Amino acid sequence: MSDSVPIPSFIKFVNGGISATVATVIVHPLDVLKNRMQMAGRDISVTESQKSMGYIVRSMIKEKGVSAFYPGLSAGILRQATYSSTRLGLYNTLFTVTSGKDNKPPGLPVKLGIAMISGVVGAAIGTPAEVALIRMTSDAQLPIADRRGYTSVFNALARIAREEGIATWWRGCIATMGRAAVVNMAQLASYSQSKEMYLKTGYFEDNIVLHFASSMTSGAITTIASLPVDIAKTRIQSMKIINGVPEYSGTVNAMVKVVKNEGFFNLWKGIVPYFARIGPHTVLTFIFLEQINQAYKIVAFQNSSKN
Template identity: 55%
Template sequence: MSEKNIPNALKFLFGGSAGMGATLFVQPLDLVKNRMQLSGVGGKPKEYKTSLHAFRGIIEKEGFFALYNGISAGLLRQATYTTTRLGIYTWLFDMMKTDGKPPSFGVKAALGMVSGICGAFVGTPAEVALIRMTADGRLPPNERRNYKSVIDALMRIYREEGLLTLWRGAIPTMGRAMVVNAAQLASYSQAKQLIVEKFKIEEGVLLHFIASMISGLITTAASMPVDIAKTRIQNMKTINGKPEYSGPMDVLVKVVKNEGPFALWKGFFPYYFRLGPHTVLTFIFLEQMNSFYYKNVLGQSGRGAL
C-alpha cells in the first residue's frame, strides 16, 4: 500500500505553529543577540562585553520583562516566515522523494534555499518590526520609536516611512535565509538520516534533538555575517537624507574596518543559544505534530517530517 502524505495546507500550519511555539521560549535570546550586534555601531564604545553582561544590563536598566520586548513581532515573524519556509520545504521534500527515499544532500540544500527565499520575502515586514522593537530599549528616551505592538509598528512604518520601508533589508534577509535554510534544513535532514543509519536511533525525540543541535551549530557559523548585515540595515536611520549604509557589503566592510573581522561573529553565543534551542524546539514540535497526524489520522507509524 502506498504511503499517504500530510495535506499541504497542514504542512504550512504545522510549520508556523512549531516556529511560534519555539519563539515563546527563545525571545530573550533573540533580543540579546540583536543588542549585541548593534553594540559598537559607528565606532561607539561597546555597550556589552559578553552575552551575560547584556542580560544583566538589560534586566537592571529596563526590567525582566524587557527581555520580551518585541514578542508580538517575533510571533508574527514565525507566523509568516516559518509557516512559508517549512511549509514549502516539507512540500517539496515529499515531491523529490524517489521510491520513498529522501533526496540527496545537494537537493535538500537547494530546496532549503528556495523555501528560505520565499519565507524571507513574506516575513521581512515582521522582521523589520522585530529588529526595531528589540533594539528600542538601548536608545536614549527621546530617540526611541516606542511601538506599542507589531501592528502599531507596521502601521507607523508605513505611514511615516513608506511602504517599501517594510521590506528594507529584504535582499540581505533573503540572502541570510538562503544560507540559514540551506544549512539548517539540509543539515538537519542529513544529520537525521546519518544518525539513523550509523547509530540505529529510531524516530523520536532523541533523534530530533541530536540532529537539531548539529544543525543549529552549522547554521550559526554559516549565517552570522549575513545576519549582522541584515540587522544593521533594518535598524539604521536616515541622517540628513543619507542612510547609514548603502547595502550589505558596505555593512560588512565597515564592520571589519572599524571593529575587526571577528565582529562578524559578534553575539555568536546568544545567536547559537537562540538558534540552537529554536532549531531544536521547532523541529521537535514539527516532528511531533507530523508523527501524531501520520499515526492517528493516516495510520502510519515511524515516519517523520523531514
C-alpha cells in the same frame, strides 16, 4: 500504519508555523539579547566591557527587570506565522515532490536547492514582521529622544507605513533573503542529511533522540554559517538615513564596514547568545514539528480506519 499516511501541503505549512511559533515564544529573550549585543557593537561611545553579554544582561535587568527580555514578542510571533510557515511548509512540500517513487530522499544538492528556495520565499513574505521585530527589540538601546516606542507589531507596521512609507516594510529585504538562503540551506538541509546519516549508523531509531541529535547538529552548522549575514541584516534594518544617505548600501557593504571599523571577528559578535538562540530554537522547532506531524498521521490513520 500511520507512518504511511501522507500529510497535505496545507497542513505542512500550518504545522511548520505552529512549531516555530512555540519555539520562538520560549527563546525570545535570547533573540532580544542577541540584537542588543549586535547593536552595541556599532556604538563607538560604548566601551568594550559595556559590549559584553554580562554587562548587557545586567543593564537590561536594571532597566526594566525581566520584561526587558520580551519587547517585540508580538512581532516575533507574526514573523514565525509568515516566514517559518512558508519556509518549513514549502521545504517539506518540495522534499516530498523531489523524493523518489520509493520515497527515497533527494540528494544533498537537491536538499540545498529546495532549502534555499524555501528560505528566500519565506523571507520575502516575512520581512515586514522582521523589520518590526528588529526595531522593537533594539529600541531600548537608542537614546531616549530617538526611541520609537511601538506598542505592538501592528502599531509598528502602521507607524512605519505612515511615517516612512510602506516600502520601508521591506527595508533590508535583499539582506534578509540572503540570510534566509544561508540559514535554510544550513539548517533544513543539514537536519535532513543528519537524520539520514545518523539512521545509517544503526545506533538511532526515528524518535525524539534522533530528532534532538539531528537538530543540534543543524543548529551548530547554521550558527557559524549565518551569523555574519545576520549581523549585516540587523544593521541594515535598524539603520538611519543621514542627510538622505543610508548608512549601508547592502549586505556586503555592511559586512565590510563591520570588519573595517570593528574587526573581522566582530562578524561573529554575539555568537554565544546567537547559538544559544539558534540551537534551542532549531531543536524545539524540529522536535515540535516532528511530533505534530506524527500526531496528525495518527489521527488521520485512525479516522481512515473507522471509515
